[in-house]
Amino acid sequence: MKVDNIYKEEKKSAFAKLSEIIITMASRPSGLIGLSILVFHIILAFISPYIAPHDFKAIDPTLMLQAPSAEYWFGTDDLGRDVFTRTILGGRTALTITFFGSLIALLWGGLLGIFCGLVGGKIDDVVMRIVDAFLSIPWILAMLLIVSLLGTSTEVLIPALGFFYGKGIVRVARAATHDVIAKDFIVSARARGHSNFSIIWNEIIPNVRDAILVEGAMRWSWMLLGFSSLSFLGFGVSPPTPDWGLMISNARGLMSFAYWAVIAPIVGLSSLIIGINLTADAFAKALGIDRSTKAPV
Amino acid sequence: MMTDIIQKVKNLSIGFRSKKGDEILILKNISTNIKKGETVGIVGESGSGKSTLALAMMGYVKHGLYTIGGECQFNSSNLLKMKSKDLEKIRGRKIAMIPQNAGQALTPNLKIGYQIDEALQLHSDLDEIEREKKISELLNKVRLPSPETIALRYPHELSGGQQQRVAVAMALAGTPDLLLLDEPTTGLDVTTQAHVLELLNFIAKDTGTSMVYVSHDLGAIAQVSDRIIVMYSGEIVLEGPSRDILKKPIHPYTHGLLKSIPKLSLAGLPESMPGSQPQPGTIQGGCSFFDRCNFSDDNCKNNSPKLEFLKDLNTSVRCFNYEQLVNENEVSQTVNKIKNKSLDKEILNLSEVSISYAKQKLLDQIFNRISDENPTVKDINIDIKKGETIALVGESGSGKSTILKSIAGLLRTKDGLIKFDESRNLSSDLKERDPNDLRIIQLIFQNPDESLNPNHTVEEIIAQPLKLYFGLKGEKLKKNIIDLLQKVRLGEFYMSRYPRQLSGGEKQRVAVARAFAAKPDIILCDEVTSALDVSVQAAVLNLLQQLKEDFGTTYIFVSHDLAVVRAISDRVAVLYQGRLCEVGPSNDVYKFPSHPYTEVLLGAVLEPDPDIKPKLVAEDIVEERPPEKGCSFQGRCSRIVGDICKKEIPPWQLTDSGNAIRCHIPIKELQKQQF
Ligand SMILES: Nc1ncnc2c1ncn2[C@@H]1O[C@H](COP(=O)(O)OP(=O)(O)OP(=O)(O)O)[C@@H](O)[C@H]1O
Ligand code: SF4
Ligand code: SF4
Ligand SMILES: [Mg+2]
Numbered sequence: 028m029k030v031d032n033i034y035k036e037e038k039k040s041a042f043a044k045l046s047e048i049i050i051t052m053a054s055r056p057s058g059l060i061g062l063s064i065l066v067f068h069i070i071l072a073f074i075s076p077y078i079a080p081h082d083f084k085a086i087d088p089t090l091m092l093q094a095p096s097a098e099y100w101f102g103t104d105d106l107g108r109d110v111f112t113r114t115i116l117g118g119r120t121a122l123t124i125t126f127f128g129s130l131i132a133l134l135w136g137g138l139l140g141i142f143c144g145l146v147g148g149k150i151d152d153v154v155m156r157i158v159d160a161f162l163s164i165p166w167i168l169a170m171l172l173i174v175s176l177l178g179t180s181t182e183v184l185i186p187a188l189g190f191f192y193g194k195g196i197v198r199v200a201r202a203a204t205h206d207v208i209a210k211d212f213i214v215s216a217r218a219r220g221h222s223n224f225s226i227i228w229n230e231i232i233p234n235v236r237d238a239i240l241v242e243g244a245m246r247w248s249w250m251l252l253g254f255s256s257l258s259f260l261g262f263g264v265s266p267p268t269p270d271w272g273l274m275i276s277n278a279r280g281l282m283s284f285a286y287w288a289v290i291a292p293i294v295g296l297s298s299l300i301i302g303i304n305l306t307a308d309a310f311a312k313a314l315g316i317d318r319s320t321k322a323p324v
Numbered sequence: 325m326m327t328d329i330i331q332k333v334k335n336l337s338i339g340f341r342s343k344k345g346d347e348i349l350i351l352k353n354i355s356t357n358i359k360k361g362e363t364v365g366i367v368g369e370s371g372s373g374k375s376t377l378a379l380a381m382m383g384y385v386k387h388g389l390y391t392i393g394g395e396c397q398f399n400s401s402n403l404l405k406m407k408s409k410d411l412e413k414i415r416g417r418k419i420a421m422i423p424q425n426a427g428q429a430l431t432p433n434l435k436i437g438y439q440i441d442e443a444l445q446l447h448s449d450l451d452e453i454e455r456e457k458k459i460s461e462l463l464n465k466v467r468l469p470s471p472e473t474i475a476l477r478y479p480h481e482l483s484g485g486q487q488q489r490v491a492v493a494m495a496l497a498g499t500p501d502l503l504l505l506d507e508p509t510t511g512l513d514v515t516t517q518a519h520v521l522e523l524l525n526f527i528a529k530d531t532g533t534s535m536v537y538v539s540h541d542l543g544a545i546a547q548v549s550d551r552i553i554v555m556y557s558g559e560i561v562l563e564g565p566s567r568d569i570l571k572k573p574i575h576p577y578t579h580g581l582l583k584s585i586p587k588l589s590l591a592g593l594p595e596s597m598p599g600s601q602p603q604p605g606t607i608q609g610g611c612s613f614f615d616r617c618n619f620s621d622d623n624c625k626n627n628s629p630k631l632e633f634l635k636d637l638n639t640s641v642r643c644f645n646y647e648q649l650v651n652e653n654e655v656s657q658t659v660n661k662i663k664n665k666s667l668d669k670e671i672l673n674l675s676e677v678s679i680s681y682a683k684q685k686l687l688d689q690i691f692n693r694i695s696d697e698n699p700t701v702k703d704i705n706i707d708i709k710k711g712e713t714i715a716l717v718g719e720s721g722s723g724k725s726t727i728l729k730s731i732a733g734l735l736r737t738k739d740g741l742i743k744f745d746e747s748r749n750l751s752s753d754l755k756e757r758d759p760n761d762l763r764i765i766q767l768i769f770q771n772p773d774e775s776l777n778p779n780h781t782v783e784e785i786i787a788q789p790l791k792l793y794f795g796l797k798g799e800k801l802k803k804n805i806i807d808l809l810q811k812v813r814l815g816e817f818y819m820s821r822y823p824r825q826l827s828g829g830e831k832q833r834v835a836v837a838r839a840f841a842a843k844p845d846i847i848l849c850d851e852v853t854s855a856l857d858v859s860v861q862a863a864v865l866n867l868l869q870q871l872k873e874d875f876g877t878t879y880i881f882v883s884h885d886l887a888v889v890r891a892i893s894d895r896v897a898v899l900y901q902g903r904l905c906e907v908g909p910s911n912d913v914y915k916f917p918s919h920p921y922t923e924v925l926l927g928a929v930l931e932p933d934p935d936i937k938p939k940l941v942a943e944d945i946v947e948e949r950p951p952e953k954g955c956s957f958q959g960r961c962s963r964i965v966g967d968i969c970k971k972e973i974p975p976w977q978l979t980d981s982g983n984a985i986r987c988h989i990p991i992k993e994l995q996k997q998q999f
Contacts, residue, residue: 211775217754218732219789219842220762229788233779 052309061305068299072119081109083116084267092285102287104278113269114291118299120264121271124184125250131189132196132250133243139193140200140239141231144208145223155201162194167256174262184263188254192246199242203235237314244307248300255296271296330502330534331358331381331419336394338376338385339604348605350376350389352558355631358502363528363535365549365566367542369601369857370828372555378504378538380404382419383411398502416447420500424507427487430479436463436490437475440497447498462493465530467523485516485944489523496527503535509544513719514884518928518938521547540858542585543930546570547938554578557602557612560631564639567934574649575641576619577859583657584862586891588929591911592659593891596863600827611643616859619645659891660866667710670746671878672731672846677704677740679723679730679902698952699738701726701902703973710845713872713879715893715910717886717925723902724882728848731880732767733757744845763793766839770851772831776823782809782834783819789842808837811874812867829860833867840871849881853888865892886929890914898922900957901950908983917994919985920963955988963997965989 052058081099090107093099101110139158143151170187177183207213208231216226257263258272266273271292278288333356339349351373358364358381368374379386380396383403395402398419403411415421423429431439437459444455463471466489479487488508495503508524509517525548528535539545545552545566552569554562554577562575573579580597587594599616611617611624623644631642637650680699701723708714716724729735731742733754742750750761766789769775776785786805790796796804806816812833823831832852839847849868853861869892872879883889889896889910896913898906898921906919913922920941927939942960950956954970961969965988974988987994 211769211771212777214734215767215769215775215838216788218734218762218765218767219792220754220757220759221788221792229780230777234777 048310048313051313052306055309055312057305058309058312061302061307061309064298064302065306068118068122068302071115072122075115075119079112079116081112083108083112083269092281092288094285095287101291102285104274104288105281105285110274110288110291113274114271114295117269117271117274117292118295120268121251121254121258121296122299124181125188125247125254127185128188128192128250128254129243129247131186132193132246133239135189136193136196137200137235137239137243140197140202141204141227141235143197144201144204145227145231147205147208151201155197158194158197162191166191166253170253170257171260171262174257179262179265184254184257188250192250192253195246195249196239196242200235200239203238204231207231207234238316241307241311241314241316244303244310248303248307251296251300251303328359329357330360330398331536332397333357333377333381334395334397336377336380336396337392338373338380338389339392340389342605346605347392349392350558350604351380353394354560355394356553356560356563358534358536360501360534361528361532362550363537363548365545365552366536366538366555367540367545367552368555369540369859371557371601371604373558374538374540374555375506377555378421378506378536381502381504381536382415382421416443416500417498418500419502419504420447420495420498421504421506422491422495422508424510426491426495426508427479427482427484427489430487430490432479434478435475436477436479436482440475440490440494443494443497458497462496463490465496465527466490466493467526468493483516483945484512485519488512488516488520492520492523492527496531496533499531500533503533504538505535506538507540508537510539510541513944514886514930515719515924515928515940515942516944517544518547518930518940519944521930522938522940524548541930542570542581542858542932546932546934547930557607558604559612559642560640561613561642562640563631564637564641568637568639570932570934571654572649572652574637574639574646575643576617576645576649577613579649580616580618581859582932585858585932586862586865586885586887587657587931587933588887588890588914588926590657590659591890591914592661593866593869594657594659594862596866597859598863600829600857600860613643619643619648621645660869669710670707671710671744672708672750672880673741673743673746674704674706674708674727674731675741675743677727677730677742678702678738679726679735680738681726696738698950699902700950701730702950704740704904706897706904706907708846708878708880710878711872711876712894713881713892714895714897715881715883715889716897716899717883717889718899719884719925721901722899724899725850726902727899728767728850728880728882731846732765732848733762759793763789763842764845765848766842766844766846767848767850768832768835768839768852771855772828772835773823773855775835776831778823780822781819782814782821782823782826785823785834786838786841789838793842804841808841811840811871812837827860828856829864832856832864836864836867836871840875840877843875844877846878846880849879851883852881854883854885861888868892886914886925887931898925901947903950903956904986905957906983906985908979908985909981912979912981912983915981916998917979917985917991918998919957919987920961920989920994921957923998924960955986963989963994 053062087107090103092105093103095102099109099111101114104110143154173187174183213226213230216230254263255272258270259276263272264270274292275289282289333354336351336354337349338351339347342348354377366374366377376386383396383406385391391404396404398414440459440462441455444450444458450458459475460471463474468474468486468489509520512520521544527533537545537548549566552566553560554575556577562569562573562578569578573582584594584597597616602612610626611629614620614624629642629644631640633640678699679701680696682696704727716727718724726735730737736753737751744750748761783805786808787801790801790804805819809816809818814830814833853864856864881893893910896908896910897904898919900921905921906913918926924942927941930938942962945960947959951958954972955974958964958969968988974986976984976986977991978984979991985991
């Protein structure tokens with residue numbers, strides 16, 4: 028027998044699979060850039076409290092709106108706070124809240140989507156209509172309502188964001204489940220008499236997982252943009268905690284003469300969104316999924 | 325002589341770059357000429373490169389592939405180097421293509437006439453009035469009934485065969501010199517297929533267009549080609565006049581292939597060819613057919629044979645040892661007659677079974693009943709004996725799969741009784757059956773790509789029934805899996821593979837192993853060989869037969885391929901529109917007198933033999949639903965005897981050999997008509 032190199036691939040551990048996916052992602056320039064940006068931001072979020080050169084809330088009227096200098100690399104803002112310090116710290120809250128928000132979106136969106144795809148028929152129609160109805164309310168209005176009623180604490184923001192960004196995931200999970208459900212291997216499992224739970228767990232989830240994860244990654248960048256908009260409007264992170272949305276909002280009026288105070292957080296926010304986007308894209312490609320959803324920016 | 329050649333392929337190599345950066349060849353140094361007015365059949369299994377070659381003949385290289393060397397000359401210019409602007413002038417006008425499923429690819433919301441008009445605008449210089457005339461001319465040419473009304477219809481208002489005819493008409497719009505057809509009849513019903521092929525033959529003669537006909541089906545190729553090119557692993561292994569290739573193939577691959585295709589005239593299983601075609605990029609020197617060849621020697625292992633032109637045979641062959649075959653007479657097929665070991669004991673009775681897909685009204689749902697005057701499947705009475713193989717045959721939509729689904733419990737029956745072992749009632753669906761009732765009946769599906777979960781390893785796939793029904797774990801489970809793999813002739817090392825790492829035949833073996841893992845009494849086989857390559861089909865059939873003899877399993881075997889059915893089954897039931905037409909021992913169903921529908925099916929079978937032409941007895945129309953009254957076949961029957969067929973359900977009549985036919989024409993009379 029001749030050696031058959033295509034067939035020689037063997038079952039791999041989850042870790043080996045993951046590292047293979049990451050290597051594939053990094054083998055494309057866009058994937059490499061995306062991954063580097065994302066990893067950079069994550070590392071920064073962890074270490075920024077220890078490397079920040081100044082106190083982020085130290086107000087000093089004598090240092091108001093200073094241009095970038097050797098001491099204050101990115102200058103100072105209207106209260107004399109160090110913009111560099113505030114910029115490297117400004118992504119922490121957003122990153123954390125949206126990360127957990129995305130997990131929640133993945134969980135409820137994925138499960139509900141799989142459920143709808145599986146049961147189909149009337150129940151599916153009704154559930155999807157309810158989901159659509161809920162989400163046809165402009166999300167920003169709904170979010171404003173929620174935070175004004177319940178406050179802007181993390182405990183409120185994470186589930187609220189998670190809820191609003193799960194809709195797209197419901198759709199993707201449902202569509203993916205629909206595709207799988209028609210396949211003969213499901214029919215075969217049903218004919219053998221496996222339980223519904225076993226069919227969902229063993230037959231469906233492994234086949235829809237990738238599509239749902241990719242969608243979740245995409246939703247993450249959307250959510251980041253949404254969360255920053257909330258902060259921008261004053262409903263996200265409360266001052267003096269540094270946050271890019273808030274910083275942009277505060278410094279926006281000073282743009283014409285103190286551009287540095289606004290450029291740094293803009294670069295921070297947009298690079299993170301682009302980073303997540305490129306990563307999600309590369310992730311999808313590495314898994315062989317054709318993404319049709321457009322990027323938020 | 326030169327001017328005779330319309331397309332000249334010279335040293336063409338096409339390939340892609342693998343992830344590791346190696347150049348992998350899909351086509352290896354192909355050279356051939358297509359002459360004016362000639363029909364050339366290119367035959368090969370999936371992955372042999374036949375479609376890539378056909379596409380290159382119109383200057384197209386699929387995304388991801390690139391031309392490594394060589395050219396495709398059309399009117400002495402190389403299509404593969406041509407600018408796309410110039411290519412546009414040739415494609416559709418000088419060279420037209422009918423891709424696979426072309427009929428289904430018609431734009432659904434545009435009328436047929438409009439779509440042909442578009443093609444005419446694009447590919448001809450006719451003005452509006454001329455175009456209008458041309459449209460009906462084209463529809464006439466592809467023999468569609470009343471062209472004027474057809475032109476005003478939408479694609480979904482046509483049958484599959486009619487759609488395919490429209491696709492042919494569109495390809496002819498630019499009066500091409502060369503027509504490329506990629507699997508133009510694959511996926512069509514047997515009868516439709518025969519009709520479309522007959523049309524293509526007519527067009528080739530009528531217009532003098534050269535045709536290149538690509539197919540995996542030697543039966544179809546045999547009906548249309550003057551010359552045949554056999555491809556294997558990206559190479560031409562044999563090329564010559566159609567008749568010689570089919571009657572006296574001098575390449576071991578073609579020889580083996582022709583021996584392994586079941587024929588209508590022979591009951592029993594043909595010899596199978598071992599192994600399967602190697603994946604591109606995996607051949608390491610030597611002949612690409614070496615693994616599977618019965619004529620190989622040491623020379624073949626290390627050296628690759630060249631394509632050699634034999635002047636006196638007008639044939640090119642790529643084999644060191646072809647001489648051994650030159651002196652052989654016509655391919656003599658030997659078959660293993662299957663032993664009918666069925667016992668007298670009945671294992672499954674279907675009596676008066678009806679099945680309906682109709683949506684149920686609320687009232688019916690509440691009373692848990694199904695009301696449908698004209699169900700998809702009706703009046704099915706079959707008694708199946710333990711250990712026999714009974715085949716259900718019929719065209720697409722005849723209800724074969726529907727019946728299997730009901731037996732498996734996936735679909736509720738409307739009326740009637742399904743009884744197992746003369747006592748256990750299986751009329752209920754899955755939810756109401758107990759696990760043992762589910763275990764005794766297992767299914768094997770048509771397409772193993774769909775029936776094996778792509779995210780499970782072979783081990784996990786086979787473990788499922790073992791865990792579910794027998795609660796096996798650990799070492800015992802593993803031992804059982806290895807045992808089962810051995811039974812389907814797969815080694816232990818397959819356990820850790822995923823379906824995508826298996827060839828089609830291997831995947832189907834895994835599906836067979838999974839079915840047998842449940843130790844079932846009955847296995848339902850739904851078109852189990854139709855998604856497989858021709859060369860592995862016989863091997864899977866032989867395996868099924870072997871396992872059946874070992875375990876005494878009963879098979880209910882659904883297929884549209886009458887030759888395959890003939891090879892493996894003891895008894896045949898012919899279905900039309902969900903109603904039985906004929907039931908009897910395999911041998912007798914294949915002999916006349918037959919039910920008029922069986923006659924149509926038998927006539928339409930395409931055999932890889934230029935001397936056996938299909939007989940087209942009935943129109944290739946497709947009926948949407950069974951008639952309300954009378955004989956189910958009345959709409960297409962060419963022997964219809966009048967009102968009685970339309971009003972009364974025909975009676976069952978027995979032939980001398982115990983074959984039951986359901987027709988108003990008396991057996992004696994049928995016999996006279998059919999001889
Ligand atoms: N889920 C469904 N809902 C409604 N009608 C259906 C459904 N499945 C099949 N049918 C119809 O029932 C009839 C019989 O279908 P079935 O699948 O049993 O045919 P078949 O003989 O297996 O055909 P094929 O050779 O194409 O597999 C067809 O007219 C088909 O359109
Ligand atoms: S060259 Fe050898 S291995 Fe190849 S087909 Fe001929 S006999 Fe068989
Ligand atoms: S009963 Fe009539 S319509 Fe039916 S098959 Fe016989 S002759 Fe044809
Ligand atoms: Mg079917």
